Amino acid sequence: MASTNQSPFYQKAEEEYLKAATDKERLECLEIMMKEVPKHKSSEKMRKNLTNRYKKIKSSVAKQKSSGKGNQVGIKKADMQCVLAGFPNTGKSTIFKTLTEQPTKTSPHPFTTYQAQLGTFLHEDAQIQIIDIPSFPNHDKSLINSTDTLLITVDNIDQIKKAEDFYYRTKAKIILIFNKSDLLSETEKRKVKATLKSKFRNYDYIFFSKNPTKIELRKIKRKIFKTFPxxxxxxxxxxxxxxxxxxxxxxxxxxxxxxxxxxxxxxxxxxxxxxxxxxxxxxxxxxxxxxxxxxxxxxxxxxx
Structure with a gap:
């Protein structure tokens, strides 16, 4: 969300939105933001974006009430399950779509994924369940803490340390997916590898290019598969x-x-x-x- 030249009330509501733990809190923040956003032509796109987000969350809440479900996502765990998490606009939804070959929403705007999306992919006859959850900090903590393998998408080194604050309690095996790696120089790649394999961290990782080849996809799927005992x-x-x-x-x-x-x-x-x-x-x-x-x-x- 863009917050440049916005009122203090808008900025405060935006901060609270990013910290919100429930849909009810998000709706309350969005109501303030829609009220405070300027009503002129240059902010028309922002108003539309806020309104659409508000409608989607409200619709989601209504569906949960009608089905008797709360914020917890009712997903039956498969024999092999991995959860895809990460910061907004790190290519999480694109990675999900590439692995599962099923359509999903992508957008230049943050928080495109509002609810967990369930998919599967095959590796050597084995079906692996993958769940794309809302981006940090609106992620589903219960899924992160209960999954077998956690895939974290990042697109710069600074996000590696920041991401740790969101999954430090999980016992899952962790793979960091460094997205858009084809845009990195060899020097930058060496720096990333050194960070991931330092004495403080020993993460498994994947360099994920914008348009991975079939060979790259097989390697990625195999690396994920090997995390399951x-x-x-x-x-x-x-x-x-x-x-x-x-x-x-x-x-x-x-x-x-x-x-x-x-x-x-x-x-x-x-x-x-x-x-x-x-x-x-x-x-x-x-x-x-x-x-x-x-x-x-x-x-x-x-x-x-």
């Missing part, structure tokens, strides 16, 4: 090909865990089980329920 297990029926959609299990899971994930109580009904892949001594090895599985194993069971 999981294995992909494929199932097959006798005399048939393995499924192409793996089940996702925690590392060091057993054959029993896999059977129970297919259906509760299934492990008690298995007559025979066989395995192909990294954890087998040979293809089609007969195994017991306590056999520890490895990533990309293929399992087959015969039920009584």
């Amino acid at each position: 999981i294995i992909r297990i494929y199932t097959k029926e006798p005399k048939k090909q393995p499924s192409k959609d793996p089940m996702i299990l925690k590392q060091n899971s057993t054959f029993k865990d896999a059977a129970e994930k297919v259906r509760k109580g299934m492990s008690k009904k298995i007559k025979r089980s066989r395995i192909w892949g990294p954890s087998s001594k040979f293809g089609g090895q007969v195994i017991g329920l306590n056999h520890v599985l490895k990533d990309k194993d293929v399992i087959e069971f015969l039920i009584v």
Whole structure:
């Protein structure tokens, strides 16, 4: 939001808007800002922007009331979940759109994302859930604190330290996405790397160019995928090909865990089980329920 040449009341309301924790507080601030903004032609665009923002937030509040939901976003957590957070205009929505290949709003104005947007992307048969949340400081703290992996978008070094104030409580694995990196010189990139790998910080990071190639996208997805302590297990029926959609299990899971994930109580009904892949001594090895599985194993069971 532009606050140049505005009244002290407008500036104060704008400061409070940026600090607001609820939609109700944001609406109250916007009402003051709309009242205080000058009513002449040069401020017409600003008035329109404020009015549109007010309508969207008010509509969002109305929908939440009708569905019985509050400010918390009701999103069922998938086996692999990452949350995309960052400051306004750091390319967060563009990154979300690039990874998920689904349309999303982008704008030169701050706070384009008003509510969490849910999407998914595939990496080597594994589906990863990604949630684009409103920018700092209007982010969803509960999602940041509960997610497995946190992706933070920044476009300059100064934002790295500032961002830490918003996620210091999370136990998630953190990847900093340095957006628009193709605009940086090699000297600037070295400075960024040194900052991220200093004795005070040891962040994993991604340099994200404005128009990433398919190879770059695969590398980015792989880096995100590797933050999850999981294995992909494929199932097959006798005399048939393995499924192409793996089940996702925690590392060091057993054959029993896999059977129970297919259906509760299934492990008690298995007559025979066989395995192909990294954890087998040979293809089609007969195994017991306590056999520890490895990533990309293929399992087959015969039920009584």
